[in-house]
Amino acid sequence: MIRYILQRLAGMILVMFLVVTIVFIIVRVTPGDPAAVMLGPDATPQDVAELRSRLGLDQSIGLQYFFYLAQLLRGDLGQSIFLNMPVASALLDRAEPTFFLTLFSLAIASVIALPIGIYAAYRRGSFIDQAATTIAMLAASIPSFWLGLILMQIFAVRLNLFPVSGYGGPGSSFFDRMYHLTLPAFALGLVSSALILRFTRASMLDVLGDDYVRTARAKGLAERHVVLRHALKNALIPILTVLGLTAAVLISGAVVTETVFGLPGVGNLVVSAVLRRDYPVIQGALLVIAAIYVFINFVIDMLYLLVDPRVRY
Amino acid sequence: MKLKLAFLLASALIAAPNMVAAQEKGGVINVATIGEPPTLDPMVSTADLVGIVTQHIFETLYTFDKNWKVTPLLAESLPSISADGKTYTIKLRTGIKFHDNSDMTSEDVVASINRWLKLASRGKQVAGFVDSVGTTDPATVTIILKQPYAPLTSLLAFNNSAAIIIPSEKQADTMTDFVGSGPYMLKERKADQYIQLVRFKDYRSRTGQSDGYGGARHQYLDEIRFVPVPDPNTRVEAAVSGQYDYVDSLPVESFDKIKSSKASQPVLLKPFGYPIFVFNTAEGATKNVAVRKAIRQALSMEDMMAAAFGSQDFYALNGNIYPGNFVWSSDAGVAGNYNVADTEAAAKAAKAAGYNGEPIRILTSRQYEFHYKMAQVAAEYLKLAGFTVDMQVVDWATLTQRRTDKGLWDIYITHSPFLPEPALIGSLSTSSPGWWDTPARKAAVDAFTSEVNPDKRIALWANVQKTMYDEVPYIKIGDFNAVAAKSTKLEGVDPAPWPYFWNASVKK
Numbered sequence: 001m002i003r004y005i006l007q008r009l010a011g012m013i014l015v016m017f018l019v020v021t022i023v024f025i026i027v028r029v030t031p032g033d034p035a036a037v038m039l040g041p042d043a044t045p046q047d048v049a050e051l052r053s054r055l056g057l058d059q060s061i062g063l064q065y066f067f068y069l070a071q072l073l074r075g076d077l078g079q080s081i082f083l084n085m086p087v088a089s090a091l092l093d094r095a096e097p098t099f100f101l102t103l104f105s106l107a108i109a110s111v112i113a114l115p116i117g118i119y120a121a122y123r124r125g126s127f128i129d130q131a132a133t134t135i136a137m138l139a140a141s142i143p144s145f146w147l148g149l150i151l152m153q154i155f156a157v158r159l160n161l162f163p164v165s166g167y168g169g170p171g172s173s174f175f176d177r178m179y180h181l182t183l184p185a186f187a188l189g190l191v192s193s194a195l196i197l198r199f200t201r202a203s204m205l206d207v208l209g210d211d212y213v214r215t216a217r218a219k220g221l222a223e224r225h226v227v228l229r230h231a232l233k234n235a236l237i238p239i240l241t242v243l244g245l246t247a248a249v250l251i252s253g254a255v256v257t258e259t260v261f262g263l264p265g266v267g268n269l270v271v272s273a274v275l276r277r278d279y280p281v282i283q284g285a286l287l288v289i290a291a292i293y294v295f296i297n298f299v300i301d302m303l304y305l306l307v308d309p310r311v312r313y
Numbered sequence: 314m315k316l317k318l319a320f321l322l323a324s325a326l327i328a329a330p331n332m333v334a335a336q337e338k339g340g341v342i343n344v345a346t347i348g349e350p351p352t353l354d355p356m357v358s359t360a361d362l363v364g365i366v367t368q369h370i371f372e373t374l375y376t377f378d379k380n381w382k383v384t385p386l387l388a389e390s391l392p393s394i395s396a397d398g399k400t401y402t403i404k405l406r407t408g409i410k411f412h413d414n415s416d417m418t419s420e421d422v423v424a425s426i427n428r429w430l431k432l433a434s435r436g437k438q439v440a441g442f443v444d445s446v447g448t449t450d451p452a453t454v455t456i457i458l459k460q461p462y463a464p465l466t467s468l469l470a471f472n473n474s475a476a477i478i479i480p481s482e483k484q485a486d487t488m489t490d491f492v493g494s495g496p497y498m499l500k501e502r503k504a505d506q507y508i509q510l511v512r513f514k515d516y517r518s519r520t521g522q523s524d525g526y527g528g529a530r531h532q533y534l535d536e537i538r539f540v541p542v543p544d545p546n547t548r549v550e551a552a553v554s555g556q557y558d559y560v561d562s563l564p565v566e567s568f569d570k571i572k573s574s575k576a577s578q579p580v581l582l583k584p585f586g587y588p589i590f591v592f593n594t595a596e597g598a599t600k601n602v603a604v605r606k607a608i609r610q611a612l613s614m615e616d617m618m619a620a621a622f623g624s625q626d627f628y629a630l631n632g633n634i635y636p637g638n639f640v641w642s643s644d645a646g647v648a649g650n651y652n653v654a655d656t657e658a659a660a661k662a663a664k665a666a667g668y669n670g671e672p673i674r675i676l677t678s679r680q681y682e683f684h685y686k687m688a689q690v691a692a693e694y695l696k697l698a699g700f701t702v703d704m705q706v707v708d709w710a711t712l713t714q715r716r717t718d719k720g721l722w723d724i725y726i727t728h729s730p731f732l733p734e735p736a737l738i739g740s741l742s743t744s745s746p747g748w749w750d751t752p753a754r755k756a757a758v759d760a761f762t763s764e765v766n767p768d769k770r771i772a773l774w775a776n777v778q779k780t781m782y783d784e785v786p787y788i789k790i791g792d793f794n795a796v797a798a799k800s801t802k803l804e805g806v807d808p809a810p811w812p813y814f815w816n817a818s819v820k821k
Contacts, residue, residue: 032710036717038351040359041727042474042739043434045717045746051357054486082351083504084489090504149546157554164551165542169343170501170509262542264506272505272543276351277710 008301012294019290020283024068027282028061034081034277055081057279068283077287078280080273087284090269097167098258098265101181101188102250108189109196109246114239117200121208122227132197139194145256148187152261155183165262184261188254192246199242203235210234236307244300248293338512340819341536342558342803344812345551348543349505354488355475356433359739361730364472365561365811366539368526369510370412371477371493374403374422375470379525379807381639381733383470386519386527387417387478387494389452391466398461398765399444403454410515411480412498413490419448424481426456426469432486435474438742439465461763463770467734472526472811496532496815508539523816526809533805533818552577552798558819560798561812564682565627568796577798582808584629584636585795586730588621588687590788591740595748596719598673603666605785608673608724611659611698614652617690618791621683629792634735634778636792641735643775646782651789659698672703676716676725680709684726687790716746728793730810735774736762740787749786 035051036043052058056067071078077087120129156164168177207213208231216226255267262268266285273281346365352358355367374388385391389404409417426446429436442462447455456465469476483490491499496518497510518530540557542548549567552560555576563571563579571579592599592608599605615630622628632651635641653659673695677688685706692702705722707715715721725746732738741758743750757780761773781787799806805816 030711031714032708033714034710036713037710038358039434040351040361040363040474041713041729042359042745044437044742044744046744047434047437048717082349084352085504093503094505149550152547152550156556157550160554164554164556165345165544165547166540166556167506169341169507169538169540170503260544260547262540262544262547264503268505272349275708275710 008298012298015294016287016291020069020072020287021065023283023286024065025061027279028064030277032277033057034279037276038082072287077284080281081278082276083278083281087280090281091266091285091288094264094266094269097177097181097263098251098254098267100178101185101254101258101263101265102247104178104181104185105188105192105250105254106243106247108185109193110243112190113193113196114200117197118204118227118232120197121201121204124205129201133201136194136197139191140198142191143256144187144191144254145260147191148184148257148260151183151187165260167262167264180261181263184254184257184263187261188250188257192250196239196242196246200235200239203238204231207231207234233307237304240303240307241300244296248296251292337818337821338533338535340534341538342534342800342814342817342819343507343538343540343556344814345542345548345557345560346539347541347545347548347562349541350508352488353491353499353502353508355472355477356429356436357474357488359434359474361473361811364475365813366508367475367477367491367493368472368495368811368813369497369537369815370491370495370499371475371479372495373470373472373476374405374478375466376472376526377470377733378527381525383466383733384524384527386470387422392456394765398463398763399458401456401458401465402449403456405452405454406517406519407452409494409517411494412492412513413480414515415480417478417480417494418451419454420451421481422454422478423448424484425478426454426476428479428484428486429476433474433476435468435471435737436476439468461765463765464734464736464762467737471733471737496530497537500536505541507541510537510539511535526813530815531805531818532815534814537814537817555800558800558803559806559812559814559817563796563798565622565624565794565796568626571796571798574798575801577800580797580799580806580808582795582797582810584631584638584731584792585810586728587631587634587792588617588683588726588728588790589740590691590724590726590790591716591747592786592788593719593723593725593747594750594784594786597723598668598671599723601666601668602784604663604668607659607662607666607668607698608695608700609650609785609788610653610662611656611694611700612652612691612788613654613694614790615654616694617687618793620686620690622793627794627796631792632789634738634781634789635731639731640771641774643771643778645775646779650782654694656694656697663699668700670699670701672701672723674703674705674721674723676705676707676712676722678707678709678712678726680712681728683793684728688726719748735777741777747786749784751784753780753784754786 035048039047039051079086080090083090116132120132123129152164156162162183163180167180213231216230255271258265258267259271270285346362350363350366351360352363353367355363355371372387375383376386378384387406389406393402405419423446430440442458444457444459449455480492483492496513496516498513500511501509512532512535516532519528521528523529542551545564548560549563551557552571553574568579571577592605594600618628630652632647633642633644675688677684679685692704695702716725739745740747757777761777764770764773802820804818804820
């Protein structure tokens, strides 16, 4: 078990090194220049060259990579070219909206998907099952940003119940900031619920026909007890996986939804950084996102151990 | 008669408090912008968004009135210029405080101008003409030029790549303290969330009437918050819902939708600017001026503007570089060279010019959708005229990099607001991508920039425009309007290419 964990940790370090290297190379070979973006449309090539030199971008890619690695080993993600702050601070600033957006979206998705998925599997072939499956298929096909625009049109513009965009102004309360997350959380949560619902239904169908479920029923246990205690527990592994991966996708920044709703989250930060070629921010953000993915996968594998006694390493 | 007078007096007394109330101090406004400015140092960037935000924090010696004439701001009056046009004596206003409570002196102004000459794109444009910048007393600055350079005052007035005045001890190349002398001071910047400006209580406004960017700056508002809303559709919905007091840069298609809103009303700036096709005059197929002329002959400006802006409410066909409301407006060189759309004649002209089917690489971006739409129409006209077209659609950051490489493009598409002084037009510079550098350009532009008599300069600008039509370094496509939206409660905001809010107030 400890050996397995150590092997996984070594693998994680290797993955992170590869991510750092690949991201660095992709970012540097992509056309575009932060100096040209910063100086604006009327800057001359000479102005751009001077700023590139001040930013150290005129050095060879190999040298820049070496300095970047050395900086990472010191625990420093670098300094944003545009934001006038360290990349780590920029990411920390963006963590709150992204974290709570993820949490609310996941909560909305789970509250909708788990009971319906379980019920649809239990009543396989019924009207509710067919309706749930069809709606889930449709919902999975809807881009979350499109749903976001529809929600915005109805609830923000017509009914004026929620703000169209933003994350609250200076001094805004925690409640106010969360209030700004309502529409984007529903846009993401509703779309995510489709995938979770389908996984829940499929996973429950797999276990509901198993012998131990029949045995439980034969013993005269109540149906609720059979479904929720015996069947659901064993169906949880794939559900946990999809919940974890959905969380990883959301926490790494619901890129388009954050941009549409003007939320200052990680996704928005990455989009702005890519558009203006803020190299340190792109590199730092992708590194952190990759670390989150790797970590969540690791946690899911560890959770398997707890949920399924048959899993042993 | 007495009754009439009494009625008028009573009406005036009733109206007066309302008028006063409308101009009362107080209130906070939220301004939705197209994104986060790349920097808050307006010297180092020519991006419009930087100027829009920072003009509230920093001030220049001069600015522009509503007729785009230079008017003093931190300077007491317009500069005294010596007879030979080489010495500018600038008297400064006294009692001006910076946001750190220090007093502005001529030392600060000299240090700031030197920083501008060193760092700013437009400052560097001037630097070659400047012999020295010095002080004669705490309230007087003298700029001595090596040769006359008439656009100097306009350049000192412009809010873009701006010659802002900052304290002498805050002159580092990379600005970290944003200390100006403007009516609002920076309180907090949360990148991609808001930029919070608060009223500077020790601000010394000019007296008299407000006049464009010049004159009195009233500071009615307590706070101005600039909020980035990068998605244009979201900006439209935000305007309709009334979430923001002012929403900048909206798609023209949204005009009617905003007009039908109860919370906001559209603000139409007519005309705002002009799209241009810049030619690579240094390398490739378009190095040949006859090929450039053939391309111009093929193009339909009417179809391009219609595709890009839809209704004629939002564009006008106009070959003059400046529209009629500028003193610089001239039709020199335009006749027979604008909106020709004769693909057959263009094909013959291209053949006669020795064009052999080399791809014409059009570099454009969808950052500005109207650029892309114009490029599509242009490509079809060029194909009809026998040109081979290679459309290169890239993101804006890639475009701004690629255009600096002479080997990568033949035409790139950009746009500009109408700048108050033609010498500010970037494409006139020989180092600007396009690299227009000919004896005719030098003769025309040098004569224009060294002439100090305003009336003569107007005629000389017409000559520059004619030279541009003769040598085709770029093609102007037309005039277009800009649409923004303001809350029905917001007052004192006039349409402007770089909207300003120091005279704005919120109706109670």
